[in-house]
Amino acid sequence: MSQAAAEALLARFPSDVTRAPVGPGGDDVVFVKKERIADACRFLKEDPALRFNMAPYVTAVDYLGQEPRFEVVYNLYSSSLNHRLRLRVKVPESDLAVPSVCGVWRGADWFERYCYDMYGITFPGHPDPRRLFMYEEFVGHPLRKDYPLRGRQPLTPEREVADLFRGPGPESRD
Amino acid sequence: MSTHSLGPSESTPPLGQQALDAPIDSQEMVVNLGPSHPATHGTCRLVVNLDGENIRKMKVDIGFLHRGFEKSCESVTWGQVFPYTDRLNYVSSIMNNVGFALAVEKLCALQVPDRAQYLRVVSSEMHRICDHLTMVGAMGLELGAMTAFLYAVEARDLMWDRLTEICGARLTSNYVRVGGVARDLPDGWVEKTLATLDRTAELRDTIDALLTRNRIFMDRTRGVAVVSRADACEWGYTGPCLRASGEPYDVRKAAPYLVYDRLEFDVPVGTRGDNFDRYLMRMEEMKQSDRMVRQCFQRMEPGDIAVRDFRYVLPPKPQVYGTIEGVMAHFKLVMEGIQVPAGEAYGYTEAANGELGFYLVSDGSGRPYKIGLRAPGWPMVASMPVVLKDALLADLVPTFDTFNMIGGEVEQ
Amino acid sequence: MPSEIDRSGISAVPAVATRRDEATGFFQGLVSKGLGWARKNSLWQYPFVTACCGMEYMSVASARYDIARFGAEVPRFSPRQADLLLVVGTVNCKQAPVLKRIYEQMAEPKWVIAFGVCASSGGFYDNYATVQGIDRLVPVDVYIPGCPPRPEQVLDGLILLQKKVQAQQHKLIDRIPAQLAAGK
16 A cells, blocks of 8 residues: 555645545555546556556446446555555446546456446546447446346347447447 | 589579578467467466567456456455455465555454464465465476376365365465464474475475476576566566565565564575566575574564453354353344445555455445455556567467466456 | 147047158168168267366366277367267357357257357356357257266266267158148
């Protein structure tokens, strides 16, 4: 964990970053405003004192009942300086777009697709925004708290896929 | 007699030769290596756009083994999550158990007794050996060396026999509990395991002799699918694949957990980041794991195998049947689950494929609010289209093998 | 369940009824037994491996728990060349059409073994993503429970299938029943 990284981030983005209470195990956590997450990540990666060079583990949580409802969590770590930091971005249900960090680390690609597939959070700027686990015709986002565990899906007809690369799916994303 | 050849004069180019050498007009062919394929280790769909034998474009589709791990875990108690974690990286299940238990213990601020830590390390490292044996064997199998596969599976079966004796199941072990491990070692197990490790080392050396300096194996894996150090970090590789590319990051050394800070072991680091290096990582790590297990046996002392705290660990049966507190604790733990304090934590360990992370959110009740899994194989599979650009189709299979995508963890 | 059973035709049906196209004579019986013996001892499997049970499949197919001694050594990764569909591991909703298509691509005679509880009944993955047993998609001959089943259990299931194959009726020339041929 890295206090220094949290302090540096707070110093650089004073209005967009707030400190979270120290979590169990001494994890360093900061809250970052949704609009500035890509800039914050770029700073954290490129600053020579911080160098969070590894693609982070990005996941999302659905706090149903709270407002804002969703939260996207970035667990950053640095292999060269051996420190870690967690960024939490609150995402309200009314505005589910979070700037993509794929431009900072290419490895964030599939993690963001997972957040879209499972929670419905979109990442404008993502190079390949489609579902990751579920099939294209799936309705809903399974990991949301209001999706039932044993949810059953409407039957979809078997499809012939003309272009294996594009696959099925809405034309708008092609 | 004229010695001129009967061809065109030197002022015009040799048309016939040029026309013969010009590339034939061809189309790119799209081939679907579908989800049910022997080499796609548990359901990965690869669509490749081929120009002759070269891959020009590739698309990776996963989700054919998505079993709803995270959603299922939200509806069971903390202790009931362990069988689900077993089936993530099913070749080295105990490491998943350990990773999850450590994350929960981080949230609960529990310190596990020494013997339990040693037992966790011993079983984890034995399962790491099994995982690497499976990878090496499968790689041999898919490159045509079935003998290596048979030896690897034999060695793996021997290890599993020992693990069956401690946890009851060969594969999906469910051995670790929050606060310790499930049961202690049977009598004579340590001696049997040392003999098994010796035999496994022999089999491993046989596989080494068959594959490592094998001309065909080297030709097919050296220089193939090279991933540079910067790229590996950019993509988020961890574990043997990252170290093969030259970045010496190992969670066991960087942020030691359990008893890894007391053990002496080396972490192999590669130079080139090709398939051959990744394969060598696994072979070398097997040797190191063997070393670690032997050290643990020397240092282990008799003691508790779980925290003596009824809030987290089931009380021993005499107390369950004999005292009111025991009955109540047992009932609460089974019906409601461990009351983990509210909060969130990210616990990470070095699993066989890389950093296995569990991001837990607890709302204070006995059931998880969210379990986020960082699968070590994910970044590797996500990067395949880029790594294999302009590679031969025949290189796809060994690359897929060395990345060691395990369907259970990548598709949760 | 019907509230009343139509008993009007019962007295017209004799106590023992034989159907002419299923009756076998002595030589046909010999042929059937011979073909049954041949087919049961040379089951070419299509290992539709998805998950953890795949590891036990690897053990079963290897030297120690040799499945080759039962004749089922050869895994054929093309459904056209296989007669035993060994569904190993969990099948989820995305994989289900793939399984169905592979089953349809196999030629008769074909058998299906559901290997493991996930294939038999969905296992403990009772959720939005998993098919609760492959018998919702394809007809299954033998179910092998276990999570994962021990190799000995798998061999037991295979022997059970072999008994079933032996007991089935095999003909030299399999004809499509007249109604089906007319219907299509």
